[in-house]
Amino acid sequence: MTNNRKTVTEDDLHAYVDDRLDEARKAEVELWLRDNPDATAEVRQWQAQAAALKTMFSAYATPREGDDELLKPAGSAGSSLPQWRKAALLAASLVLFLSGAAAGVFGGHLLGGPAPLESAGGLESLPGQSKTAFLVYASEKRHPVEVGADQEAHLVAWLGKRLDYRLVAPDLKPQGFSLVGGRLLPVNGKAGAMLMYEDTAGKRLTVLLGKNPENRETSFRFESANALETFYWIDGTIGYAVTGELSRERLQAVAEECYRQFES
Amino acid sequence: MPHAPDEGFRAKGATPPSTETFESQVLSLVPALRRYSRSLAGSDSDGEDLLHDCVEKVLVRRGQWRGGNLRAWIFTIMTNLYRDRHRRSGLHPSVELDETLGLTAQELSADPLESTRLQQALNALIPEYRTVLMLVVIEEYGYQDVADMLAIPIGTVMSRLSRARRQMAVQLARNNIVSLRRPK
Numbered sequence: 100m101t102n103n104r105k106t107v108t109e110d111d112l113h114a115y116v117d118d119r120l121d122e123a124r125k126a127e128v129e130l131w132l133r134d135n136p137d138a139t140a141e142v143r144q145w146q147a148q149a150a151a152l153k154t155m156f157s158a159y160a161t162p163r164e165g166d167d168e169l170l171k172p173a174g175s176a177g178s179s180l181p182q183w184r185k186a187a188l189l190a191a192s193l194v195l196f197l198s199g200a201a202a203g204v205f206g207g208h209l210l211g212g213p214a215p216l217e218s219a220g221g222l223e224s225l226p227g228q229s230k231t232a233f234l235v236y237a238s239e240k241r242h243p244v245e246v247g248a249d250q251e252a253h254l255v256a257w258l259g260k261r262l263d264y265r266l267v268a269p270d271l272k273p274q275g276f277s278l279v280g281g282r283l284l285p286v287n288g289k290a291g292a293m294l295m296y297e298d299t300a301g302k303r304l305t306v307l308l309g310k311n312p313e314n315r316e317t318s319f320r321f322e323s324a325n326a327l328e329t330f331y332w333i334d335g336t337i338g339y340a341v342t343g344e345l346s347r348e349r350l351q352a353v354a355e356e357c358y359r360q361f362e363s
Numbered sequence: 364m365p366h367a368p369d370e371g372f373r374a375k376g377a378t379p380p381s382t383e384t385f386e387s388q389v390l391s392l393v394p395a396l397r398r399y400s401r402s403l404a405g406s407d408s409d410g411e412d413l414l415h416d417c418v419e420k421v422l423v424r425r426g427q428w429r430g431g432n433l434r435a436w437i438f439t440i441m442t443n444l445y446r447d448r449h450r451r452s453g454l455h456p457s458v459e460l461d462e463t464l465g466l467t468a469q470e471l472s473a474d475p476l477e478s479t480r481l482q483q484a485l486n487a488l489i490p491e492y493r494t495v496l497m498l499v500v501i502e503e504y505g506y507q508d509v510a511d512m513l514a515i516p517i518g519t520v521m522s523r524l525s526r527a528r529r530q531m532a533v534q535l536a537r538n539n540i541v542s543l544r545r546p547k
Contacts (some may be wrong), residue, residue: 152497156501160394167390
């Protein structure tokens with residue numbers, strides 16, 4: 100690392116993130132970062148990455164039963180492939196076979212806990228399904244919805260019953276959107292619901308709700324594709340996705356409002 | 364095979380004195396090796412597979428070990444195995460570098476979707492970048508130690524570390540996360 104007191108190099112920033120600097124240099128880098136917000140943002144990102152990676156892999160550094168089997172020399176008695184090895188080979192070939200179709204497979208089996216494969220794979224498709232629903236229905240002039248906003252009470256009771264969930268149609272008037280109506284549609288192969296809203300200029304957005312087999316909570320995330328923005332999250336037994344051809348800021352405000360008004 | 368120095372390793376779990384048998388020393392390193400193999404592999408099963416191949420190779424090559432840091436010696440073997448497997452399988456995911464979205468410091472949590480996203484970002488790294496990132500971040504080796512283990516100049520270690528971090532940031536930014544909790 101350089102000892103130049105005036106200049107902080109990128110190597111210094113990495114060493115700072117990795118805690119490889121001595122106290123004096125560390126203090127200098129911290130001082131420099133105060134005047135360099137862009138570098139600070141990047142450093143924070145790297146720190147968050149490092150912390151997340153450590154969390155993700157720390158659980159693997161534990162001894163396991165059968166570890167001594169690893170050290171049995173090949174060819175000795177009982178050196179045929181142990182059970183886990185067979186399973187691993189089978190699983191590996193399956194992964195290779197499926198990898199083209201589902202990138203999520205590689206993300207599975209994390210933290211040695213219960214495999215989040217199915218649910219994660221299912222959720223990955225939620226924003227995709229939401230975008231499709233938006234593209235199909237939001238452009239529809241005459242029949243964008245099955246049940247209109249004039250029958251809102253009936254709409255939410257009906258869709259809520261199919262979802263087995265106390266559905267409300269969020270009030271998005273403060274965000275400039277009023278309810279157009281909703282429809283029943285398949286989400287993850289089960290009965291799901293779509294609500295549609297539009298603003299005074301006729302710009303529409305859709306809110307998709309689908310059953311989530313595992314009861315859990317996730318953070319909020321977004322996906323962009325062309326001009327379409329989608330925010331999605333899981334809260335308890337329901338997965339949600341909000342899609343619109345809006346700025347991310349505006350759609351995020353809507354999604355946050357939906358999150359507040361939907362009950363878990 | 365570069366011989367990493369005994370001194371200067373930041374990583375815990377230094378090799379015990381050679382009063383123990385070679386096998387028992389390797390056995391005591393298995394948990395650390397499991398973590399490293401898993402951090403390089405794309406899945407649990409691939410990680411266990413790599414670990415198994417590595418231990419097998421270590422036993423075959425035990426005669427080549429000239430003393431010194433056993434852990435670093437085995438890590439180098441593991442790294443080479445990983446690189447060779449990756450080349451053979453042709454599993455080189457292509458990485459397009461999009462412009463980085465406006466990033467804010469995000470609390471990356473143990474959220475299951477977040478882990479999936481992180482794993483996908485890792486899997487998109489080429490083996491050379493991933494190896495350096497894991498040796499530095501997960502195994503906490505010093506930069507010079509990594510250079511010695513991989514037989515590359517320290518400048519290359521730094522540039523690979525930098526590229527790994529930036530590519531991860533781009534990948535993670537693709538599906539960024541907004542932390543949000545309903546007010547109580």
